[in-house]
Amino acid sequence: QVQLVQSGAEVKKPGSSVKVSCKASGGTFSSYTISWVRQAPGQGLEWMGRIIPILGIANYAQKFQGRVTITADKSTSTAYMELSSLRSEDTAVYYCASGVSSWFNFDYWGQGTLVTVSS
Amino acid sequence: EIVMTQSPATLSVSPGERATLSCRASQSVSSNLAWYQQKPGQAPRLLIYGASTRATGIPARFSGSGSGTEFTLTISSLQSEDFAVYYCQQYEAFGGGTKVEIK
Numbered sequence: 624q625v626q627l628v629q630s631g632a633e634v635k636k637p638g639s640s641v642k643v644s645c646k647a648s649g650g651t652f653s654s655y656t657i658s659w660v661r662q663a664p665g666q667g668l669e670w671m672g673r674i675i676p677i678l679g680i681a682n683y684a685q686k687f688q689g690r691v692t693i694t695a696d697k698s699t700s701t702a703y704m705e706l707s708s709l710r711s712e713d714t715a716v717y718y719c720a721s722g723v724s725s726w727f728n729f730d731y732w733g734q735g736t737l738v739t740v741s742s
Numbered sequence: 743e744i745v746m747t748q749s750p751a752t753l754s755v756s757p758g759e760r761a762t763l764s765c766r767a768s769q770s771v772s773s774n775l776a777w778y779q780q781k782p783g784q785a786p787r788l789l790i791y792g793a794s795t796r797a798t799g800i801p802a803r804f805s806g807s808g809s810g811t812e813f814t815l816t817i818s819s820l821q822s823e824d825f826a827v828y829y830c831q832q833y834e835a836f837g838g839g840t841k842v843e844i845k
Contacts, residue, residue, distance in 0.1 A: 668780075673834075727834075729776070732785035
């Protein structure tokens with residue numbers, strides 16, 4: 624079983640960037656994917672992107688292309704999601720999730736990180 | 743881009759009754775369909791993957807079916823802990839969710 628622990632809540636100014644971490648334990652970090660999914664207040668789930676640590680390859684939802692960067696540090700089993708040019712609409716809970724049964728499923732989830740964008 | 747549509751948006755069910763949730767894909771996705779449960783203030787939890795395979799630790803009252811573009815999640819006898827929002831997902835697309843509430 625994989626456990627994912629995310630970094631704490633953030634408050635950011637419009638136009639700035641935020642970087643959220645997701646530390647994994649259990650399983651073999653390089654053998655599964657890590658995705659980032661966000662949820663705005665009272666809204667549904669939105670996939671942002673995914674990294675395949677064993678390949679070092681990330682792909683992103685078209686909506687976030689150019690604004691999001693997902694990386695992974697295999698030495699510490701930690702994935703990161705950095706979102707730039709923040710605006711108020713980016714206020715949301717950001718989750719990391721691991722794809723174990725399939726690279727395209729989200730078998731295990733982090734606890735979520737609230738990012739608030741406010742002037 | 744695949745669009746996932748869930749119905750109904752809200753389902754009112756009495757405890758012990760059966761609940762049937764639907765998910766439709768805008769194009770065929772074979773059996774690559776997963777279902778998640780989310781309770782207020784919690785992260786989603788994987789229930790079903792591959793359209794019909796229960797994830798580890800998921801009770802047998804949850805079952806999934808379907809292929810192609812039409813999928814169903816059935817909860818055979820609703821327990822108090824099952825009142826939540828349910829999402830279907832295929833690759834990078836999530837449905838809008840179905841809220842299962844107490845009737």
